[in-house]
Structure formats: structure tokens, C-alpha cells
Amino acid sequence: VFNLGQYLCTAQNSFGSDRMVITLAVQTEAPKIQAPKSTEIAVYFGKSVTLDCLASGKPPAQISWILPDRTFVRDYKCIASNAAGADTITYHLHVAALPPSISEGAMDTLGESAKLSCHATGQPTPKIMWISPRNYVISLSSDKFQVMDDGMLLVKKVILADEGKYACVARNSAGDDVKNIKLEAELQEPFINGMKGRSTTKVLAVSYQTALLDCRVEGKPEPRVWWVTPYGHSLPTPYLGGRFQVHRNGSLELRGVRKTDEGGYMCLAKNNLGEASLVVELDVASIAEKPIFAVPNIEILPIKQDGGELILECPARGKPNPEFAWVLPNGTMLKPGVRLQRFTHHLAKGTLHISHPVASDKGVYRCLAKNVAGQAEKRYALESGRKPVIRGSTGMFFHLKLIKQKSP
Structure with a gap:
């Protein structure tokens, strides 16, 4: 509490006295909190938020906060006070999450x-x-x-x-x-290797090696799967006996293949909606030789842009005769008989025909030759054709000195 007014100061000793009047005037100003843009604050759960409480006043105001209880809508109250009075502001914090x-x-x-x-x-x-x-x-x-x-x-x-x-x-x-x-998929009749009904395929094996006959079955309810050998023996799934094994995925494995194992092996799949069958004709080669190329396995050829046709050959030998596939520079594989724009893989002899070759056809072309014994590869590197250039020193003169031989 401040006492305003005039105060008399007196000083006295044996020689006399003196006095002075002092006027006390105290300047005060009640606190005033600066109004924010809004007192309704929304914040996402887990994020930070700042609540301002800027106050003026003489003497400087003391700031205190009253925190909320644990309600979803939270009230934060700021109090600014000094000897001249107090001011308050309340923020309503909405946790928007x-x-x-x-x-x-x-x-x-x-x-x-x-x-x-x-x-x-x-x-x-x-x-x-x-x-x-x-x-x-x-x-x-x-x-x-x-x-x-x-x-x-x-x-x-x-x-x-x-x-x-x-x-x-x-x-x-x-x-x-x-x-x-x-x-859940709808009910389906059996499919074997993606085919329904009856289908056939051929497999070539090599004597004394292992042959694997695939029978990938789909169907709902799950079909019952079994194999029938050329001699009429029924092999359930799974099965293990002698040189024969039927795996849980339906494939038939035959170890130590012999010439007498040749014939038709039938895979059957059946559920209450129908059945499917696959006949695998097994041929056994007594001798197998890996494909080989008689010429170098890489050749460099120029691209002649004459509007004609460029033929790349794949002369591989092997027993049994190899199957061919071409791989273009961009990684695309062409099977026999397939045509892609100006590129054609002919069925006969595995040749690749490029019609109307252009400079952008440059790159490495790979021919793959494969049989049961292995695989070989031949490459052609096509380069843009250029006119011939004689390399050497320019402007050089050669002097030829003729020496006349004396007659004997």
C-alpha cells in the first residue's frame, strides 16, 4: 500500500534545526493483456502449440497460468497482475484428433x-x-x-x-x-497347368538322369490328384516308391530314367465340380550333347541402311536338336515364330530377320540354343555402318628410288 502526499523531513542539533517538505507521487498502471487473434485454438493430437500472454502494466505484471482438467475441450487461463489490478484471458484448446x-x-x-x-x-x-x-x-x-x-x-x-x-x-x-x-474365390473345377479338360505335353529326358513331370493343379474344393503310369499303375499324392516319387505339389519325379520308361504318364485331378487330365509323353534320349557353335560366339556386323533385310543366323548343333530363342538389345525375348515390329524369329533354323535396318537397331543380339544337356549362346554386335577411312599420317610423300641393276 502506497501513502500519497507531502512528507516533512526535520534535522536538529544543539546549534539549531532544518527541515524540508517532500511530495510523494506514485505512478501505477493496471495490467492489460494484449488481445490475440483468437482464443479458440485447434491442434492435432501429438503436435505442439504456443499460447501467448503478453501484458503491459506498472509495475510490470506478474504472469501466472491456470491449467485445465483432463477434458476434451481444454481451457487455459492466463492472469496478469500487479499492485494496480489484474487482467485475464482464457484460451479454449480443441484437440482435433x-x-x-x-x-x-x-x-x-x-x-x-x-x-x-x-x-x-x-x-x-x-x-x-x-x-x-x-x-x-x-x-x-x-x-x-x-x-x-x-x-x-x-x-x-x-x-x-x-x-x-x-x-x-x-x-x-x-x-x-x-x-x-x-x-474367397468362387468354386472352380480342376485346372492343370492353367488348362481345364484334357491336355497333352511332351518331355525329353536323358538316360540315367532325373525327369520331373509337372502337374500344377488348381480347383475349389481342393481336387484329389493322382498319376497313372504307362503300365497302368496308379500313384497317389504324395507317393514314394522305388524310382518314383509324387510330390505334394503334384509333380512326378522319376530317377535314373531308362529307355523302357518311355510312354504316356497321365496326371488326373478331380473334385465335385469336374475333373481334368494331363498326358505327359516322355521320350528318353540315350545320348545327349550340349549345343555348340562352330563359328566364333560373337560377331561384329555393320548395319547397311539400304532398305533390305538383315539375317542373323544361329547355327548350333546338339543332341537332341536345340530349341532357339533370341534376346534383343532391350532385353525382349523372341520365341520361335514370334514377330515384333520389324524383328521376326523364324521357325526354321532359328534365324532372326530384321527388315529395313536403321542405325537405332545397333546393339548386342543374343541367340540362345538349349536342350536337355545344356545351353550355348551366340552374340551379334550390330554397329552403324561408316565409309572406310585410311588411317595414317596425312601429307606424307614417299620417294621411290630406282636402282638400275647392272647386267652380269
């Missing part, structure tokens, strides 16, 4: 495709990601999957291998939520 919550998830069919929906609430709006049954994150778009803007997962052309539990993950700054959605 709610952890994600997946309300529902469902699967629906769309022709050959399937839709997996996943609806989630939360603040801020949760982001949706999907994890496949094999535990890898599904990209936004691919040949098999597409994640839509609303988080729905589209599985294209569903096959039995796509079945399983897909995890929908909803995530924001406040947390995440997960829901598993099961994808």
Missing part, C-alpha cells in the same frame, strides 16, 4: 474381380493401406491390385492363389486400427 476406427469391412464380387471395402473414421481423416495375405504392402496400382480414392481395394481377375486374409490398416496422427477381410 481422434484415433482411427474401422466401422466395417466387406467383400463383394464384380465380375471376375473382387472389391474389399474398409470404412474408417478419425480426425484427421485416416489414410488407408492394404497388406496382402503374404505380408507385403500393396501398391496403389498394379496388374493385380488397385487401391481406390475411398480406400477400397480392387483385386482383378481373382484366382485361387489370391485367396486369404487381407489386412486393412487405417492410420492418422492419433494412432491406427486394423481389420482383416477374407477373400
Whole structure:
């Protein structure tokens, strides 16, 4: 408390006295808190926020805060006070975040495709990601999957291998939520190596080596699979006896192949919707020789841009006769009989024809020759053709000195 007014100061001793009047005037100013732009503050869960409390006053105001209780809407009160008075301001802090919550998830069919929906609430709006049954994150778009803007997962052309539990993950700054959605393919009759009904194929084996006859079966319910040998013996899945073994994946392994093992081996698959069969004609070669090339395995050729045709040969020998494939400089593989723009792999002798060659066709072309005994490779390096250039010193004169021989 300050006493305002005049004060008399007196000084006295044996020789006399003196006095002086002093006037006391105290200047004070009540605190005033600077008004903020807004006292309604929204902040995301887990983020930082600053609340200002700037106050004037004489003497300088003392600042104190009253913190809130644990309510969702939080009030923060600032008090600025001095001897002349006090001022207050209250901030209302709204924590704008709610952890994600997946309300529902469902699967629906769309022709050959399937839709997996996943609806989630939360603040801020949760982001949706999907994890496949094999535990890898599904990209936004691919040949098999597409994640839509609303988080729905589209599985294209569903096959039995796509079945399983897909995890929908909803995530924001406040947390995440997960829901598993099961994808089931429709009932299917048996397929063998991607074919239904009856199919045939040929396999060439080498004497005293191992032959593996593939029988990859799909179907729902899971089909029963068994093999029938050329002698009429039935081999279930799985089976192990003598030189024969039927693996759980349906393939038949025959060890120490003999010439007498030649013939038709039938793989059968059956469920309550139907059946499929595959006949594998097994041929056994008594002697096998790896493919070889008689000429160098790499040749460098110029590209003649004359509007004609460039033919690259693949003269490989082997027993049995090799199968050929060409690999273009960009990595594209051409099987026999396949044509790609100006490039044609002819069935006969494994030749590659390039019609109307141009300079941009330069690069390394690889011919692959393969049989049961192994594989060989021949390469052609095509380079842009250039006119001939004589290399050597320019402007050099050669003097030829003629020496006349004396006659004997």
C-alpha cells in the first residue's frame, strides 16, 4: 500500500534545526493483456502449440497460468497482475484428433474381380493401406491390385492363389486400427497347368538322369490328384516308391530314367465340380550333347541402311536338336515364330530377320540354343555402318628410288 502526499523531513542539533517538505507521487498502471487473434485454438493430437500472454502494466505484471482438467475441450487461463489490478484471458484448446476406427469391412464380387471395402473414421481423416495375405504392402496400382480414392481395394481377375486374409490398416496422427477381410474365390473345377479338360505335353529326358513331370493343379474344393503310369499303375499324392516319387505339389519325379520308361504318364485331378487330365509323353534320349557353335560366339556386323533385310543366323548343333530363342538389345525375348515390329524369329533354323535396318537397331543380339544337356549362346554386335577411312599420317610423300641393276 502506497501513502500519497507531502512528507516533512526535520534535522536538529544543539546549534539549531532544518527541515524540508517532500511530495510523494506514485505512478501505477493496471495490467492489460494484449488481445490475440483468437482464443479458440485447434491442434492435432501429438503436435505442439504456443499460447501467448503478453501484458503491459506498472509495475510490470506478474504472469501466472491456470491449467485445465483432463477434458476434451481444454481451457487455459492466463492472469496478469500487479499492485494496480489484474487482467485475464482464457484460451479454449480443441484437440482435433481422434484415433482411427474401422466401422466395417466387406467383400463383394464384380465380375471376375473382387472389391474389399474398409470404412474408417478419425480426425484427421485416416489414410488407408492394404497388406496382402503374404505380408507385403500393396501398391496403389498394379496388374493385380488397385487401391481406390475411398480406400477400397480392387483385386482383378481373382484366382485361387489370391485367396486369404487381407489386412486393412487405417492410420492418422492419433494412432491406427486394423481389420482383416477374407477373400474367397468362387468354386472352380480342376485346372492343370492353367488348362481345364484334357491336355497333352511332351518331355525329353536323358538316360540315367532325373525327369520331373509337372502337374500344377488348381480347383475349389481342393481336387484329389493322382498319376497313372504307362503300365497302368496308379500313384497317389504324395507317393514314394522305388524310382518314383509324387510330390505334394503334384509333380512326378522319376530317377535314373531308362529307355523302357518311355510312354504316356497321365496326371488326373478331380473334385465335385469336374475333373481334368494331363498326358505327359516322355521320350528318353540315350545320348545327349550340349549345343555348340562352330563359328566364333560373337560377331561384329555393320548395319547397311539400304532398305533390305538383315539375317542373323544361329547355327548350333546338339543332341537332341536345340530349341532357339533370341534376346534383343532391350532385353525382349523372341520365341520361335514370334514377330515384333520389324524383328521376326523364324521357325526354321532359328534365324532372326530384321527388315529395313536403321542405325537405332545397333546393339548386342543374343541367340540362345538349349536342350536337355545344356545351353550355348551366340552374340551379334550390330554397329552403324561408316565409309572406310585410311588411317595414317596425312601429307606424307614417299620417294621411290630406282636402282638400275647392272647386267652380269
